[in-house]
Amino acid sequence: MFVMKCGGSTLAALPNSFFEDMKRLQDEQIIPVIVHGGGPAISDTLSKLGIETEFVNGLRKTNEAVLNVVEMVLSGQINKEIVRKIQLAGAKAIGISGVDGHLIQAEPVANADEVGLVGDVTHVNAELLQGIIKLGYMPVIAPVGLGADGGQRYNINADTAAGAVASHLGVERMIVVTDVPGIMKTINGEKKVLPLVTVQEINEMITSGDIYGGMIPKVRAAIQCIQGKVSEVVIVNGAEPEVLSRVIKGAEIGTRIVR
Ligand SMILES: Nc1ncnc2c1ncn2[C@@H]1O[C@H](COP(=O)(O)OP(=O)(O)O)[C@@H](O)[C@H]1O
Numbered sequence: 687m688f689v690m691k692c693g694g695s696t697l698a699a700l701p702n703s704f705f706e707d708m709k710r711l712q713d714e715q716i717i718p719v720i721v722h723g724g725g726p727a728i729s730d731t732l733s734k735l736g737i738e739t740e741f742v743n744g745l746r747k748t749n750e751a752v753l754n755v756v757e758m759v760l761s762g763q764i765n766k767e768i769v770r771k772i773q774l775a776g777a778k779a780i781g782i783s784g785v786d787g788h789l790i791q792a793e794p795v796a797n798a799d800e801v802g803l804v805g806d807v808t809h810v811n812a813e814l815l816q817g818i819i820k821l822g823y824m825p826v827i828a829p830v831g832l833g834a835d836g837g838q839r840y841n842i843n844a845d846t847a848a849g850a851v852a853s854h855l856g857v858e859r860m861i862v863v864t865d866v867p868g869i870m871k872t873i874n875g876e877k878k879v880l881p882l883v884t885v886q887e888i889n890e891m892i893t894s895g896d897i898y899g900g901m902i903p904k905v906r907a908a909i910q911c912i913q914g915k916v917s918e919v920v921i922v923n924g925a926e927p928e929v930l931s932r933v934i935k936g937a938e939i940g941t942r943i944v945r
């Protein structure tokens with residue numbers, strides 16, 4: 687079993703072969719647990735509805751109006767689109783959000799005064815995921831969470847949600863699929879993908895500005911989950927052929943984040 691986070695930046699562009707690769711892995715009992723984003727689709731719908739939107743360090747400022755759109759787009763549109771694509775590849779998938787079965791419990795982030803109804807994960811109902819897997823399905827998770835009282839919804843960054851799911855399931859590996867070939871750094875005027883980075887190097891790159899925007903929640907989620915059972919987080923480009931099986935087989939691809 688492994689956790690795969692799939693970013694909204696790359697979802698529409700993922701080739702059919704990506705989903706066929708997932709089916710092969712499922713057949714080999716290497717079950718993907720998918721957590722997806724959908725940031726660009728949320729921004730599109732917000733703009734069509736004339737609702738302004740803004741990001742602070744990769745997190746969307748969220749009020750009730752924004753949250754309605756986040757839930758509609760993530761749990762409705764994107765979640766079902768992914769489930770359909772997996773099913774068309776011949777594999778079995780069940781789509782749920784963090785609301786269903788209290789899958790993702792959340793609390794307000796530390797800078798809630800800045801970003802509003804954005805959540806950090808406090809608990810993941812891992813038994814529910816294990817149950818879905820036991821039935822032969824791969825779980826496809828939309829990152830909307832619920833407060834401990836079960837009433838308040840939170841918008842959770844998909845990277846953050848994926849890291850928490852990986853930690854609570856105790857998987858060895860999380861694969862983050864995005865639209866860049868890994869963490870990049872300009873060295874002597876040339877942009878290069880770093881094959882391996884440590885927590886210390888990441889912190890330095892955030893301070894220097896080499897890591898910014900949407901890459902920040904990814905590396906923060908990676909740092910958080912590699913403190914526990916997860917031994918590595920790999921950031922890869924979804925357009926690379928058979929990227930998931932190659933990472934699983936240990937190919938040198940993308941950026942590996944290790945302790
Ligand atoms: N050092 C870095 N290396 C690669 N990408 C980076 C870096 N720092 C920031 N980024 C940005 O992070 C983006 C990926 O994050 P994001 O757009 O949120 O993707 P996703 O939708 O997959 O979560 C890249 O497209 C790039 O613009």
Ligand SMILES: CC(=O)N[C@@H](CCC(=O)OP(=O)(O)O)C(=O)O
Pocket residue numbers: 692693694695722723724725726728744745746756804805829841842843844845900
């Ligand atoms: C709090 C926060 O920023 N939530 C994200 C949730 C979706 C997401 O993370 O999508 P990507 O993986 O495509 O970026 C948002 O509202 O865009």
